[in-house]
Amino acid sequence: MNAHLSIAEKLTLAVRSVIPAEELQHIALHEPRFHGNEWAYVKECIDTNWVSSTGSYVNRFEQMLAEFTGIPHAVAVVNGTAALHICLKLSGVSTNDEVLMPTLSFVATANAVSYVGAIPHFVDSDRRTLGIDAVKLMDYLKEISDVRGSMIFNKRTGRRIKAVIPMHTFGHPVDLDALKEVCDHYHLTMIEDAAESLGSYYKGVHTGHQGLMSAFSFNGNKIITTGGGGAILTHNAKLAEYARHLTTTAKVPHKWEYYHDEIGYNYRMPNINAALGCAQLEQLPRFIQAKRSLADQYKLVFKDIQGVEFFEEAPYARSNYWLNVVLLHPEYADQRDELLNLSNARGVMTRPSWNPLHTLPMYAQAPKMDLSVAEELNGRIINIPSSVYDNAISI
Amino acid sequence: MNAHLSIAEKLTLAVRSVIPAEELQHIALHEPRFHGNEWAYVKECIDTNWVSSTGSYVNRFEQMLAEFTGIPHAVAVVNGTAALHICLKLSGVSTNDEVLMPTLSFVATANAVSYVGAIPHFVDSDRRTLGIDAVKLMDYLKEISDVRGSMIFNKRTGRRIKAVIPMHTFGHPVDLDALKEVCDHYHLTMIEDAAESLGSYYKGVHTGHQGLMSAFSFNGNKIITTGGGGAILTHNAKLAEYARHLTTTAKVPHKWEYYHDEIGYNYRMPNINAALGCAQLEQLPRFIQAKRSLADQYKLVFKDIQGVEFFEEAPYARSNYWLNVVLLHPEYADQRDELLNLSNARGVMTRPSWNPLHTLPMYAQAPKMDLSVAEELNGRIINIPSSVYDNAISI
Ligand SMILES: Cc1ncc(COP(=O)(O)O)c(C=O)c1O
Ligand SMILES: Cc1ncc(COP(=O)(O)O)c(C=O)c1O
Numbered sequence: 001m002n003a004h005l006s007i008a009e010k011l012t013l014a015v016r017s018v019i020p021a022e023e024l025q026h027i028a029l030h031e032p033r034f035h036g037n038e039w040a041y042v043k044e045c046i047d048t049n050w051v052s053s054t055g056s057y058v059n060r061f062e063q064m065l066a067e068f069t070g071i072p073h074a075v076a077v078v079n080g081t082a083a084l085h086i087c088l089k090l091s092g093v094s095t096n097d098e099v100l101m102p103t104l105s106f107v108a109t110a111n112a113v114s115y116v117g118a119i120p121h122f123v124d125s126d127r128r129t130l131g132i133d134a135v136k137l138m139d140y141l142k143e144i145s146d147v148r149g150s151m152i153f154n155k156r157t158g159r160r161i162k163a164v165i166p167m168h169t170f171g172h173p174v175d176l177d178a179l180k181e182v183c184d185h186y187h188l189t190m191i192e193d194a195a196e197s198l199g200s201y202y203k204g205v206h207t208g209h210q211g212l213m214s215a216f217s218f219n220g221n222k223i224i225t226t227g228g229g230g231a232i233l234t235h236n237a238k239l240a241e242y243a244r245h246l247t248t249t250a251k252v253p254h255k256w257e258y259y260h261d262e263i264g265y266n267y268r269m270p271n272i273n274a275a276l277g278c279a280q281l282e283q284l285p286r287f288i289q290a291k292r293s294l295a296d297q298y299k300l301v302f303k304d305i306q307g308v309e310f311f312e313e314a315p316y317a318r319s320n321y322w323l324n325v326v327l328l329h330p331e332y333a334d335q336r337d338e339l340l341n342l343s344n345a346r347g348v349m350t351r352p353s354w355n356p357l358h359t360l361p362m363y364a365q366a367p368k369m370d371l372s373v374a375e376e377l378n379g380r381i382i383n384i385p386s387s388v389y390d391n392a393i394s395i
Numbered sequence: 396m397n398a399h400l401s402i403a404e405k406l407t408l409a410v411r412s413v414i415p416a417e418e419l420q421h422i423a424l425h426e427p428r429f430h431g432n433e434w435a436y437v438k439e440c441i442d443t444n445w446v447s448s449t450g451s452y453v454n455r456f457e458q459m460l461a462e463f464t465g466i467p468h469a470v471a472v473v474n475g476t477a478a479l480h481i482c483l484k485l486s487g488v489s490t491n492d493e494v495l496m497p498t499l500s501f502v503a504t505a506n507a508v509s510y511v512g513a514i515p516h517f518v519d520s521d522r523r524t525l526g527i528d529a530v531k532l533m534d535y536l537k538e539i540s541d542v543r544g545s546m547i548f549n550k551r552t553g554r555r556i557k558a559v560i561p562m563h564t565f566g567h568p569v570d571l572d573a574l575k576e577v578c579d580h581y582h583l584t585m586i587e588d589a590a591e592s593l594g595s596y597y598k599g600v601h602t603g604h605q606g607l608m609s610a611f612s613f614n615g616n617k618i619i620t621t622g623g624g625g626a627i628l629t630h631n632a633k634l635a636e637y638a639r640h641l642t643t644t645a646k647v648p649h650k651w652e653y654y655h656d657e658i659g660y661n662y663r664m665p666n667i668n669a670a671l672g673c674a675q676l677e678q679l680p681r682f683i684q685a686k687r688s689l690a691d692q693y694k695l696v697f698k699d700i701q702g703v704e705f706f707e708e709a710p711y712a713r714s715n716y717w718l719n720v721v722l723l724h725p726e727y728a729d730q731r732d733e734l735l736n737l738s739n740a741r742g743v744m745t746r747p748s749w750n751p752l753h754t755l756p757m758y759a760q761a762p763k764m765d766l767s768v769a770e771e772l773n774g775r776i777i778n779i780p781s782s783v784y785d786n787a788i789s790i
Contacts, residue, residue: 052623227665
């Protein structure tokens with residue numbers, strides 16, 4: 001490539017070089033694909049009058065999720081945020097507890113913690129995974145925590161630290177074994193925010209297995225979509241049953257009585273959205289293949305572009321490459337905004353990472369460790385177009 | 396009719412006599428009807444890849460709702476419960492406030508109050524409307540409340556009483572003017588739970604106009620459905636804008652930055668559900684006509700059945716007759732369960748009212764006035780089949 005091109009121009013050209021010609025008009029960051037049974041299943045819902053919750057597609061979608069991930073129980077809900085909320089509640093996180101989570105995450109991870117009256121406590125990132133750095137966390141907890149029986153407390157705030165929410169950033173699994181050690185050592189409950197990692201595996205096992213409960217999202221920008229949607233997955237049959245109860249307004253099943261035995265939520269996924277989900281799940285293996293092929297192509301074209309590095313899965317991981325990432329080299333980090341401006345102006349949609357959660361006004365006072373890696377990474381992460389392209393599969 | 400038939404048998408026969416022959420196999424309490432553009436609009440969502448939020452059907456659905464009700468601003472959300480939650484939050488109801496509401500309501504009215512940390516305070520029913528009895532409420536507030544400046548406090552609990560949520564039961568408008576007087580006198584904010592009253596008018600004005608904000612539901616059992624869905628309606632442009640912001644994760648609009656300026660929610664309605672909603676709203680005038688005609692038929696057939704009374708709209712009201720109600724005469728109230736058993740066994744779906752909210756375990760300690768009318772009515776309310784039947788229109 002021409003040495004006189006700016007890094008912004010090079011990146012734009014590199015992306016365009018791997019996208020099929022007929023898609024070059026407007027290259028979205030991530031667009032859904034509906035080329036399977038979406039149509040047929042949704043039509044069946046409408047024709048049979050079953051669009052609302054407790055429809056048969058909801059059950060089918062849950063079964064398919066359980067089969068695909070190998071996590072035996074799935075409860076389909078209105079979105080990933082609702083899934084996280086219920087996971088936290090059923091894990092016993094309550095008012096004034098602290099919950100550890102990466103500062104590099106979507107705001108929903110922290111918001112869900114607020115919904116149960118708890119406080120997010122921000123953790124730094126691992127360069128290899130973009131997720132929680134388990135070693136740094138272990139070290140930090142040694143310093144700030146006070147173990148009393150089977151509970152740990154934050155010496156600085158006096159509050160109980162109850163749980164940790166690892167998040168598999170852009171589909172890349174965090175080092176779950178290392179984190180499990182931290183959890184075991186410090187009596188922390190693990191809840192996986194697997195919103196971005198459907199189809200991602202850690203040491204051959206699907207993400208979401210290690211958490212007591214795990215939350216998935218099927219928002220419009222995710223690897224599969226139900227319009228809006230999410231799911232709670234767990235190995236624990238009792239917790240799954242309880243999740244189903246709480247998300248169905250805590251109504252006690254009865255032929256006609258409306259008896260609710262606690263404060264519940266209207267969080268179940270409607271049947272019409274689940275119908276979309278069933279059709280999408282059928283295509284998931286193909287979507288993953290296409291995404292991994294696209295990542296392979298990106299790997300090749302970015303190899304020779306100085307100043308950016310294509311982010312690859314860790315050796316133990318098999319990522320769904322949901323949203324592809326390039327990292328600007330530190331000396332080019334000041335060109336980030338120029339790069340975003342130019343690429344978007346040229347019809348190649350790119351995005352920076354989220355503003356780290358500890359920089360948002362409502363979480364600015366929340367407890368946090370040193371977050372220097374996350375802060376540094378944050379200025380360098382660029383998401384690049386990552387839709388499923390059918391040509392990508394043939395590679 | 397045969398004098399030797401039980402009241403249960405008479406009611407079952409009476410219902411069957413007004414339902415079209417081809418529908419007699421299984422007579423649901425309320426089934427949706429999708430005979431309009433549902434199919435075409437949903438297909439368009441799928442074909443254009445716009446199933447998720449921020450799609451064009453969401454805007455269109457909101458405009459149609461505003462036009463239909465005459466309430467200028469509408470914000471479409473995932474369901475009626477979410478709508479109530481946001482109405483309460485934006486009306487300034489907060490931790491430890493009390494919120495007045497009918498004990499005869501669906502549990503969501505009280506749950507939404509709990510979500511903002513406030514406490515439901517239960518109010519008795521008006522026999523003419525099945526909703527809040529404004530006169531009894533005025534009397535009660537005189538007794539228990541303490542006005543300090545522009546706030547009122549419950550003398551017994553010491554807590555502020557901030558708002559009142561009238562609910563238009565089964566579609567029947569409460570006496571809003573009388574309630575408005577109470578609100579004005581006691582500095583209470585009114586939030587209308589109009590979940591059941593789309594298409595119902597109070598003195599010629601659509602329900603939902605008097606509340607600072609009002610909540611609607613489009614659940615599968617409502618007069619129109621979006622699978623799952625709800626909306627916040629208001630005359631206040633600023634509150635509508637704020638509701639839109641809070642329900643969209645409080646994200647500050649930007650080309651690419653993810654900046655959220657407070658704790659928000661993922662509560663917006665997905666486009667595919669809004670597509671269904673647009674098609675349903677187009678048919679709403681027809682649905683209302685069919686429901687009112689069905690009510691007219693019920694009125695006739697129940698006239699001569701001793702022991703049950705068909706519940707009719709108040710003189711000032713024009714009800715959507717969403718769920719038709721018969722009231723068992725007090726001396727037959729002990730036959731309620733037999734009636735429910737027999738009619739359901741014979742394929743005529745009937746239901747009692749909700750268990751009054753003050754009898755549910757999580758609200759058993761909540762403050763309440765004398766609730767004798769609600770308790771007495773509760774044992775006598777029977778909901779009878781109320782779907783849209785096309786033959787009903789021709790009457
Ligand atoms: C990391 C993470 N957590 C939680 C969520 C919340 O999921 P949803 O948007 O379905 O509520 C998302 C997706 O938006 C996410 O990316
Ligand atoms: C009176 C009342 N309030 C609130 C709701 C909640 O609406 P949704 O079910 O859409 O959450 C309903 C309907 O279910 C209702 O009937």
